Structures are given as C-alpha cells and as structure tokens.
Amino acid sequence: MADLLVDDRSSTTIAAAAASSSSLAGDLQGVPDPGALDPAELAVVDAWWRAANYLTVGQIYLQADPLLRVPLTNDDIKPRLLGHWGTSPGLSFIYAHLSRLVRHTGQEALYFAGPGHGGAALVAASWLEGTYTQTYPGITRDGDGMKKLFRQFSAPGGIPSHVSVTTPGSIHEGGELGYVLLHAFGAVMDDPELLAVAVVGDGEAETAPLEGSWKGVSFINPARDGAVLPVLHLNGAKISGPTVLGRKDPAEVRALLEGHGYEVLEVTGGDLPGMHGRFAAALARAHATIRAIQASARGGDWDGSRPRWPLIILRTPKGWTGPDVVDGVQVQGTFRAHQVPLAGVREDPAHLELLQEWMRSYRPEELFDDRGRPTPLVEANDPPAHLRVSASPRGNGGVLTRDLDLPDHRAYAIDVPAPGVVRAESTRRLGELLREVYSANPDRFRLFSPDETASNRLGAVLEVSERAWMEPTTAGDVALSREGRVMEVLSENTCHGWLEGYTLTGRHGMFATYEAFAMVSASQTVQHGKWLEEAAQLPWRAPVPSLNILLTSTVWRNDHNGFSHQGPGLIQVALTQRADVSRIYLPPDANCLLSVADHCLRSRSCINLVVIDKQPQLQWLTAEEADAHCARGAGVWQWAGTDDESTQPDVVLACAGDVMTMETVAAAAILRQHLPKLRVRVVNVVDLMTLRRRQDHPHGMDATAFRELFTDSVGVIFAFHGFPGAIHQLVHGRPDSDRFHVRGFIEEGTTTTPFDMTVKNRVSRYHLVIDAIGTSRRLPAGALDLRDWCRTQLAHHERYVVEHLEDMPEVRDWSLDGPRFPDRSDTHDSRHIHDSTDLHEGGPL
Ligand SMILES: Cc1ncc(C[n+]2csc(CCOP(=O)(O)OP(=O)(O)O)c2C)c(N)n1
Numbered sequence: 107m108a109d110l111l112v113d114d115r116s117s118t119t120i121a122a123a124a125a126s127s128s129s130l131a132g133d134l135q136g137v138p139d140p141g142a143l144d145p146a147e148l149a150v151v152d153a154w155w156r157a158a159n160y161l162t163v164g165q166i167y168l169q170a171d172p173l174l175r176v177p178l179t180n181d182d183i184k185p186r187l188l189g190h191w192g193t194s195p196g197l198s199f200i201y202a203h204l205s206r207l208v209r210h211t212g213q214e215a216l217y218f219a220g221p222g223h224g225g226a227a228l229v230a231a232s233w234l235e236g237t238y239t240q241t242y243p244g245i246t247r248d249g250d251g252m253k254k255l256f257r258q259f260s261a262p263g264g265i266p267s268h269v270s271v272t273t274p275g276s277i278h279e280g281g282e283l284g285y286v287l288l289h290a291f292g293a294v295m296d297d298p299e300l301l302a303v304a305v306v307g308d309g310e311a312e313t314a315p316l317e318g319s320w321k322g323v324s325f326i327n328p329a330r331d332g333a334v335l336p337v338l339h340l341n342g343a344k345i346s347g348p349t350v351l352g353r354k355d356p357a358e359v360r361a362l363l364e365g366h367g368y369e370v371l372e373v374t375g376g377d378l379p380g381m382h383g384r385f386a387a388a389l390a391r392a393h394a395t396i397r398a399i400q401a402s403a404r405g406g407d408w409d410g411s412r413p414r415w416p417l418i419i420l421r422t423p424k425g426w427t428g429p430d431v432v433d434g435v436q437v438q439g440t441f442r443a444h445q446v447p448l449a450g451v452r453e454d455p456a457h458l459e460l461l462q463e464w465m466r467s468y469r470p471e472e473l474f475d476d477r478g479r480p481t482p483l484v485e486a487n488d489p490p491a492h493l494r495v496s497a498s499p500r501g502n503g504g505v506l507t508r509d510l511d512l513p514d515h516r517a518y519a520i521d522v523p524a525p526g527v528v529r530a531e532s533t534r535r536l537g538e539l540l541r542e543v544y545s546a547n548p549d550r551f552r553l554f555s556p557d558e559t560a561s562n563r564l565g566a567v568l569e570v571s572e573r574a575w576m577e578p579t580t581a582g583d584v585a586l587s588r589e590g591r592v593m594e595v596l597s598e599n600t601c602h603g604w605l606e607g608y609t610l611t612g613r614h615g616m617f618a619t620y621e622a623f624a625m626v627s628a629s630q631t632v633q634h635g636k637w638l639e640e641a642a643q644l645p646w647r648a649p650v651p652s653l654n655i656l657l658t659s660t661v662w663r664n665d666h667n668g669f670s671h672q673g674p675g676l677i678q679v680a681l682t683q684r685a686d687v688s689r690i691y692l693p694p695d696a697n698c699l700l701s702v703a704d705h706c707l708r709s710r711s712c713i714n715l716v717v718i719d720k721q722p723q724l725q726w727l728t729a730e731e732a733d734a735h736c737a738r739g740a741g742v743w744q745w746a747g748t749d750d751e752s753t754q755p756d757v758v759l760a761c762a763g764d765v766m767t768m769e770t771v772a773a774a775a776i777l778r779q780h781l782p783k784l785r786v787r788v789v790n791v792v793d794l795m796t797l798r799r800r801q802d803h804p805h806g807m808d809a810t811a812f813r814e815l816f817t818d819s820v821g822v823i824f825a826f827h828g829f830p831g832a833i834h835q836l837v838h839g840r841p842d843s844d845r846f847h848v849r850g851f852i853e854e855g856t857t858t859t860p861f862d863m864t865v866k867n868r869v870s871r872y873h874l875v876i877d878a879i880g881t882s883r884r885l886p887a888g889a890l891d892l893r894d895w896c897r898t899q900l901a902h903h904e905r906y907v908v909e910h911l912e913d914m915p916e917v918r919d920w921s922l923d924g925p926r927f928p929d930r931s932d933t934h935d936s937r938h939i940h941d942s943t944d945l946h947e948g949g950p951l
Contacts, residue, residue, distance in 0.1 A: 140210035141390030143383045151206050152382060154234065154487035156468040157480060158198035159427055161230035163465055164252070165259035166191060166446060172252040173470060173478050178462050183452045188260035189267050192443040194227035195426040196339050197305060199381075201231050201495070203389050204303050208489040211393065214299050216611075217495045218290045220316075221307035221339070222269040222280015226259055229273055232496035234480055235488050237274045240497075241646055249478025271640040271647065275496035277503065277610040282633050284313030285603045287336060291322035292607020293500065294332030296549050296591070298404075300500065300611075301396065302334045308352045309344035315599035315630075320366040322604075323415050325574045325595065327588050328403035333396045336417045338363070341424035343441035359419065368417035369395065376423045376439075385420065392416035410588050412576040427467070429460055504648025504710070506612035511546040515539055515704040519729035520696045525745055526724045526771060526922030532696035532764070533658055533720045536703055537564035540616070543707065544591070545570045550613040554593040554601035562618050562658045563720045567592055602627035605653060606634050614651040614707060621657040621717065622664075622673035631655070631676065631713060635683040638711050642686050649710035652689075654703075656716050660827070661851050662765035662864065663719040668857035674828035674850075677794075680715050681832055685803040689714045690794040692827055694767035695725045697732035698792055705736065717827060718764050721860075724921060726767065726790075739793030739805060740815060746771045746788035748778050755787035757882040758820055759874060762791040763827025766850075769864055770825045772920055773874035776892075783886045786878065789815045789822075797836035812840060819845065821881035825869050826850035847877060861913040865903055871917075872896035872903075 143151070164172055166189040170182040197219050208215055219228055232238040233255055239247045245254050258264030269276045278289045290304035310316050322334060340359075342352035351359050360370050371388045375381050399413040425443025430436070437447045448464075451457045473484050488494060499505050518539045520530050543551050544567050553559065553567055560568070572590035579586050593604060598619055605615045624631075634653055641647040657676060664671040680688050689712050693699040699718050706714040726743075727735055735741050742751065749755040761770035767790055774788050791797065798806035807815070816822055818841040826833050830848035837843045849869040856866070864870040875896045879889045906914050 140207050140393070141387040143386045147206070147386075148379055148382055150483060150486040151202050151386070152379065153473060153481075153483045154205065155195075155198055155202040157234055157473040157484045158202065158227060158230040159195050160465060160468040160470055160473060161233060161252070161255070162191070162194045162198065162224075162226040163428075163461075164256045165189060165226040165229065167448075167451060167461060168253075168256045170253065172256050173249055173474060174462065174465060178458055180452050180458070183458070183461075184257075184261070185452070186260075187446045187449065187451065189226050190221075190223040190445050191428055191447055192343070192424040192441075192445070193221040193224040193307060193339070193341065195428070196341055196420065196422045197221070197224045197227040198231065199385065199422070199426075200303065200305055200337055200339075200420065201227070202487060203382075203385055204495060205235075205487050205489055206386065207389055207393055208493050208495065209487070211397075212493065213301050213393065214493065214498065214500075215301045215303060215495050216277070216290075216293060216498050216500050217275065218278045218286050218293075218302060218304040219269045219276075219280050220278075220283065220286030220305050220310045222278060223267060225266065225268040225270060225273065228269045228276060228496075229255070229259065229265070232274045234484060235494040235496045236491075237494060237496040241274045247479055249474075252474075252478050271637055271644065275494075275498055275501035277501055277607070279633075279637060282629060283307065283310040284315035284599075285319075285606075285630065285633075286310065287316060287319035287322055287334065288600055288603020289607035289610070290334045290336075291319070291326065292604035293611045294326065294334055295552065295593075295604070295608055296330065296613060297332045297500070297611065298330060298400070300332030301393070302332065304334055304336050306336055306338045308338065308340045308342065308349035311338065311351050312349065315597075315603065318597045318600055319603065320363065320368075321595065321600070323367050324412060324576050325593065326415075326576065327574065328400045328413055329408070330589075333400065333415065335392055335396065335415075336368070338417065338419045340419060340421045341426075342421075342439065343424045343444065345444050346441050348441070356419075363417055363419070367412060367414060369414040370417055370419060372419045372421070374419075374421040376426055381422070388418050392418055411578070429464055432457075432460065500611045502646065502648055503610045503612035504650045507648070507651055507710075508550060508612070510543060510551060510614050510707055512704060512707060513539065513542040513546065515700040516729040516733070518700055519732070520725050522695075522697065522725045522728045524923065525726045525743075528725045529722045529921070530696055530725055531563045531720060531722050532693070532699045532718055532725075533656075534563040534566070535696040536656075536699055537566035539700055539703060540564060541566040541570050547614070548591070552591055552593055552605075552608060552613070552615045553618060554605045554615060555618045556598050556601055556620075556623070557594050557596045558618060558620065558659070559592055559594055561720075562656075564618060598623050598626040599630065602630045602634075606630070609651045609653055610637075612650060616654040616656055616707075618656040618658060620659040620671060621661060621676070622671045624655060624657055624676040625673060625679075628676055628679045631679060632683070635680075635687050635713050638687045638713065639684045642711060652706060652709045652712040652714050654706045654714045654716065656718075658718060658720045660717060660719045660763075660765075661855070662763075662827070663721045663860055664855075665721070665857070665860065669855045672851070672855035672863075674717070676715060677717070677828040677832055680713060681835060683713065685795070685798070687712050688795070689805070691716045691736075691792055692762045692764070692794060693718050693736070693792055694761075694764050694790055695723065695727060695732070697725065697727050697729050698736055700729070701732045701736040702792065723764050724768055726771070735790070736792050739796035740789060740791040740807070742815060743771070743788045743790050746774045747786045748774075748782060749785040749787040751787075753785065754817055755785040755820055756884050757784070757878045758787045758789055758816055758822040759878060760789040760791060760816070760822050760824040761826070762794060762824075762833075765860070765864065766825040766827050766869065769869060769871045769874060771922070772871035773878065775922065776871060776875050776896075777878060780892045781886045781889055784878075784882060784884070784889070787820075794832075794836065797833070797840075799839050802839070809841075816840070818842065820883065822846045823874055823877045823881055824848045825874060847881060849873065849877070859907055859911075859913045861903065861917045862907050865900060870900070870903075872899050
C-alpha cells in the first residue's frame with residue numbers, strides 16, 4: 107500500500123491495490139467480498155431499489171390505493187403533483203448499494219444527497235429501513251402507513267419535497283445546491299470511523315461552492331478523520347437543459363477530478379442488471395481503497411503525503427426506470443424527467459394508464475406483503491438496526507454532542523484599572539482562550555477561517571495546533587502540518603460549510619472572517635438558520651452546537667483595504683432570521699468578547715454573530731463588570747455620562763459596537779467637560795436582540811427594563827456599528843420609537859484613517875455631540891458655541907487628515923485619562939466655549 111500513498115498515483119497502482127484490497131485491512135478479513143454480486147445478492151439489492159422507486163413514485167402521485175389493489179382512478183391521484191423524480195432513482199440506487207456495503211463491512215456511514223430535491227427517495231429509504239416509523243409512529247410500516255406517507259409528501263401539513271430536517275438520518279437538505287461536499291467533509295473531521303457518501307448532482311457541480319469543495323481532500327487526515335466518498339451523479343441534465351460535466355468529454359471530467367487528487371472510478375449505463383454488478387464492484391473497490399488508506403495511515407505505514415481518495419462517477423439516465431416516451435416526446439434520459447414526468451395524470455386517462463404501468467413495472471407484489479409491509483426479500487438489504495444509514499446518530503448530531511471543556515474565560519481577561527485608559531487587541535485575548543479550548547478538546551473543537559487566523563490576532567491557537575495541510579510543505583512554511591486541526595482555506599463558503607457539517611454532527615467550532623466577506627457565505631447562514639429553525643420544531647432532533655461566526659476586520663477599521671472591505675451586511679441578514687436561532691453580539695472590548703465567546707461556545711442551535719475589530723482599542727470594563735454587562739445584554743455606563751439615573755436625562759447616547767462605543771464615550775466626555783449641567787446618559791448594547799420586545803425575541807428586554815435604559819420619551823442618539831436601519835427595525839414597537847436617531851454605516855468609505863471613517867459616515871464624536879445638542883430637551887448656555895466648535899473640529903479634521911495622512915493627535919491618542927478636549931485656550935477656532943451653567947429649552951438646531 108505504501109506505493110499507493112507516496113508518489114506513484116497512477117491508476118494502475120490503485121487498481122492493483124484495490125484488486126487485492128478486500129483482504130488489505132485487517133478488519134475486513136473474512137468478510138465476503140462486497141463487490142461480488144451473486145444472483146441472490148442481486149435479487150436483494152434490486153428488490154430494495156425497486157421498492158424505493160415504487161415508494162418515490164407513490165409519494166409524488168398517490169393519495170389513496172397505495173398498493174394498487176384496484177385500478178387507479180382520478181380520485182387516487184393527488185390534486186397537486188409535486189416533487190422531483192429525475193434524480194431519485196439514482197439516489198436510491200446508490201443508497202441500496204451503500205446499505206449492501208454496510209451489511210458486508212460493518213462500515214458506519216452517512217448519506218448526503220446533494221440533489222436534495224429528490225427528498226422522496228430518502229424518505230422512502232428511511233421508511234423501508236423502519237427508521238421513519240420509529241421517528242413518526244403514526245406512519246406505520248404497512249399499507250396504512252404507506253398511504254399516509256404518500257399523502258403527506260409535498261402536501262400542506264405534511265413534509266417538504268427535499269431531504270429536509272424532517273428526514274431521519276439527514277443533516278443536509280440539498281435545497282440550495284452546492285454544499286454537499288462541504289457538509290460531508292465537515293462531518294468526517296475528527297470522526298475516524300465515519301464514511302460520508304456524498305452524491306453530487308451534475309447541475310450542482312456547476313455551482314461555485316461545489317467547484318471549490320473538491321479541495322476537501324487536501325485537508326483530511328486519514329489517521330484522524332473519516333473519509334468522504336463523492337459520487338458524481340452525471341444524469342446529464344438540470345431542470346431544462348444539459349449539464350456541463352454531463353456533456354463534457356469524459357476524459358476531461360476525469361482529468362479535472364484527478365487533478366484535484368482523486369482516484370476516479372467510472373460506472374456508466376442504464377442496463378440492468380449490469381449496472382448493479384458494475385456499481386457494486388466500484389463501491390466495493392472504493393471502500394476497500396479507503397480502508398486500506400486508513401489502515402496504512404493508522405498503522406504507522408504512511409509517509410504523510412496526501413492519499414488519492416477514490417471518487418465514483420456514476421452516469422445514469424435522468425429519470426431512470428421512469429416513463430420513456432410521453433406524448434411522443436422522449437422523457438427518460440432528458441431534462442423533462444426532472445420533476446413530474448407524467449404531468450396530466452388527473453386529466454388524461456392515457457397518463458393515468460402510463461402511471462399504473464410504471465408503478466407495476468416495479469412488481470410491488472414482490473416488494474410488499476398483503477398488509478403492505480416490506481417483504482423479507484426487500485428487508486434482506488437492510489443493515490443491522492444500529493448501522494442503518496437513516497438511523498445513524500450522526501444524522502441527529504445533537505444526541506452525540508458533548509459539552510466543551512471550557513477554561514474560565516476570566517483567566518484571559520485584560521486588567522482594566524479604569525475605563526478607557528488601556529488599549530489592547532481584543533481578539534488576541536480570544537485567541538488565547540481558544541488556544542485552551544483547542545488543548546482541552548482535541549476531538550471536538552475547530553476554528554475555520556479563510557486565511558486569517560493570524561491576521562485576525564487569533565494566532566495563539568497555532569501554538570497548540572498547526573493548520574491542517576495534506577499537500578506538500580516547504581521549509582519556509584509556518585504552522586502547517588497533516589496533524590494540524592486549525593482549518594484555513596480561502597473560501598468563506600468552504601469554511602462555513604465545513605463548520606456546519608462539523609456542528610450538525612455534534613462538534614463545536616467557530617468561523618472567523620472579515621466582516622464584509624461574511625456576505626460571501628451569507629446565503630449559507632440563511633440556509634443553516636432555516637435548518638435550525640425547523641429542527642427546533644421537531645422533538646426528536648436534539649439541539650446541536652451553535653454556529654459561531656466571528657466578524658472581525660470590521661467596516662470601521664479596514665485601514666489596509668477600503669470600501670470593498672467595508673460592509674456590515676451580515677447583521678441585516680441575521681435580523682431576518684427567526685428569533686429562536688438569531689443572536690447578534692457586539693462586545694465593546696476584550697473582556698466583553700471573552701464573556702460573549704464563553705456564552706456562545708456553551709449555547710446550542712443558534713447562529714451567533716460576534717462583531718469586534720482586531721486592532722488595538724480602548725478597554726472599558728473589568729472582567730467582573732464585563733460578565734455582568736454581557737449577562738444583561740445592555741446597560742447604562744454611568745461613569746461615562748452625567749446623569750445619576752434618579753431623574754430623567756436630557757438626552758441618551760446609546761452605542762453598539764467597539765468603535766461606536768469609543769465615539770460615544772468620547773462624545774459624552776466632551777459634553778461632560780463643556781456642558782456639565784447637561785444630563786447625558788450613556789447606554790451600551792452588547793446583545794443587539796435585547797432591543798427587541800420580549801414577545802418578539804427571547805432576549806428582548808421587557809418594557810420596564812427598556813424604560814430604565816432609554817426612558818419613554820427622551821431623545822436617543824444611537825451610534826450603531828452597522829446600517830442604521832437595523833436599530834429602527836429593532837426598536838419598532840417601543841414607546842415613541844421615532845425618538846431614536848440612529849447613526850451608523852451609510853456606505854461612505856475608502857482607504858483612510860479610522861477617525862475619518864467615522865467622519866465620512868457622520869458618526870464621529872463631534873457629530874454625536876452636535877446631534878445631542880440638537881436633540882436634548884434642555885440646553886445649557888454655551889451649547890451653541892460647543893456645536894460650532896464641533897463643526898470647526900470637523901473642518902479642521904478634513905484639512906489635517908489630508909495634510910498629515912493620519913488623525914489629529916487629540917483624536918488619535920484620546921483616552922479617558924488623557925488630556926481633556928481642547929478648550930478655549932487651544933481650540934482650533936478663535937471662538938471660545940462658554941462654561942455657563944444657565945439652561946434654556948432645547949430644540950432643533
Ligand atoms: C443554488 C441553487 N440554484 C438553483 C436551484 C434550482 N434547482 C433545483 S434542482 C436544479 C437542477 C439540479 O440539477 P442536478 O444537480 O444535476 O440534479 P439532478 O439532475 O440530479 O436533479 C436547479 C437548478 C437550486 N436548488 N439551488
């Protein structure tokens with residue numbers, strides 16, 4: 107086997123290895139060769155496949171007479187014919203043979219249907235295996251249950267047409283195409299006994315995420331991880347046209363996949379029983395090669411080079427075994443077989459007759475007994491109960507979830523002697539916490555990042571785990587090895603998808619990315635949210651570890667980059683998700699970040715967005731204060747304002763986000779210095795969802811708590827990290843929500859200084875002071891002078907930043923223990939600021 111694993115990657119070597127492979131791995135010795143399909147074996151696997159196909163057609167068409175006891179009538183046909191036939195026979199064919207392989211080898215397997223629109227095929231499989239009835243006792247494994255199974259499919263009050271969350275054994279819906287290999291690779295990480303069979307549709311193979319995901323093999327360690335067996339299902343067509351890989355010269359397709367490092371096995375045709383024999387042999391050979399690779403790596407007989415993992419290309423006619431020609435038009439083998447090949451069954455007696463013929467062609471009398479139960483011939487294909495693919499506990503990963511062994515996050519806290527005097531890179535502390543999480547949980551925690559672990563200051567993890575890498579390394583490489591478990595690949599889609607597969611099978615992780623480029627995988631965030639939302643409705647689905655997304659290198663501090671890197675859009679996306687899964691945290695400093703991270707790593711079945719920049723930033727709270735603040739989610743920072751909470755403030759300055767917090771505290775400091783009689787309340791929000799009403803979100807503040815922070819009527823200037831509309835959306839329904847004046851990112855940006863970004867977006871400390879004066883219900887004398895001074899400061903900034911290429915020193919070096927803001931002696935303008943204590947009524951300025 108060593109030859110196979112080192113340099114000689116020719117198919118001849120593989121073929122030779124595979125030919126003798128049924129006896130290669132020790133634990134396969136004595137097991138009948140699963141590739142040898144004798145007549146009895148053929149009868150079993152074919153019967154199971156026919157049964158699955160029958161049940162698939164039944165789900166699409168029938169609402170009564172499931173066993174065709176009497177000739178079908180129009181009333182037996184569903185009023186709405188929904189579902190996808192074309193992919194289904196191929197999905198079931200692969201499933202039937204996988205079950206057979208599992209029976210012979212004891213292999214633990216999960217099945218991933220990339221073209222998840224073939225949901226009826228996977229529902230049929232789990233019903234045949236008995237798992238469906240165990241999960242839903244009302245759908246019995248007999249004629250009555252079969253009728254219910256048919257009626258519920260793609261029907262109101264029933265189940266969706268995809269391999270959705272309701273399907274036992276599924277962690278991959280396959281609704282939005284492109285993610286099947288990502289989920290499969292994520293699932294096998296740190297799970298050495300798992301085989302993930304991932305069916306890739308040829309239409310799906312045209313998507314960008316799928317095209318990127320072949321690279322998974324460059325990150326899978328055969329000693330420590332399980333294996334993914336991709337089955338590229340080239341049925342040639344999509345919804346209404348051909349597929350690129352289906353039409354391409356097979357030699358090119360092969361070269362493409364060999365170029366990614368796979369050993370390609372091809373099975374082509376529609377002939378029966380020939381296809382059974384050829385596919386059984388290919389699957390057995392692929393499996394034996396996988397086990398041989400693993401045995402070699404686990405036995406120490408491995409030079410560390412990337413193995414050539416097998417991959418099967420399966421070419422079948424689309425809609426295989428279905429109607430061939432309908433109304434004189436070729437259907438089988440074309441795009442016309444994609445959904446419902448006989449569309450007019452209710453209206454057209456010829457179509458009804460064709461449907462009947464089609465269903466009878468599977469010979470249901472051999473497949474189901476008098477009571478509609480699968481016959482022993484069909485059941486003979488099922489693996490023992492604990493190995494049935496639809497019953498795999500990994501398909502309900504929450505049941506396998508073990509809590510992380512988490513250190514005390516306060517041990518990584520920054521010493522904060524007073525608010526706003528110490529500067530630090532907050533994410534660096536998170537990196538130190540994650541280093542300990544890695545050490546303590548070597549089998550169930552991973553960090554996923556598109557090439558940014560170090561640049562996002564999380565590099566401490568690399569002290570205990572290098573980055574996973576199965577391609578060659580060179581002398582100059584840093585922290586790369588086959589033992590590494592830190593995942594870096596320059597694809598947000600891949601990172602996101604891997605983490606989903608990892609968490610859905612019960613492990614924990616975090617995806618750290620540039621804030622703006624989280625939009626690359628935003629659709630996956632949405633789809634994963636949908637999965638979690640629906641899973642929460644199913645009592646049998648155990649909660650899984652949350653999907654933690656760290657958004658760093660944020661909009662406000664993309665100093666190296668610019669406008670393309672300035673986009674807080676994922677917050678908007680998360681706001682659209684259901685309250686039971688959606689969480690958005692904006693820790694203002696390191697100690698809050700640690701507290702939030704600890705919470706997120708313990709949480710289940712949520713999507714946690716954590717937004718904080720990586721640059722040095724002022725620190726505000728001690729570890730204890732941070733814990734208390736984060737537990738509340740929002741609170742008054744009395745030390746920052748001038749109100750004592752016993753009377754109504756004149757104005758509330760609220761903030762969410764690190765840079766926004768700094769600008770707000772700085773604005774409050776200016777007001778404190780120059781208008782000390784103005785009662786300014788500073789409110790910081792860490793958990794954005796606390797702004798929602800209690801009835802709208804479980805984290806929402808009740809009315810009393812909201813009033814205690816924001817009052818019922820005082821004007822609120824809210825400096826928000828993201829797009830201003832988000833805050834308006836969140837406070838909708840709160841008392842007098844029009845009094846919230848929100849400043850945030852308004853799509854003004856470029857490569858410039860940190861303070862200039864806030865100025866360009868009109869959310870700088872000077873803008874906030876001007877807003878506060880304009881909003882306050884009472885104004886001390888001197889307010890107008892202060893407003894003018896702020897305008898002068900802004901004008902000065904505009905000149906200064908262009909001339910000096912950096913921010914003004916009083917901004918750049920500002921801290922709460924630094925020099926006070928310039929006053930009358932050193933202002934940039936000749937006009938001075940009155941320190942008058944006289945008050946007059948405020949109003950629009
Ligand atoms: C990302 C995405 N784009 C478009 C669709 C709509 N869609 C559903 S099925 C399908 C064709 C899929 O073709 P293929 O992957 O070859 O599956 P099969 O032919 O086996 O049904 C398309 C385009 C989708 N589900 N996901």
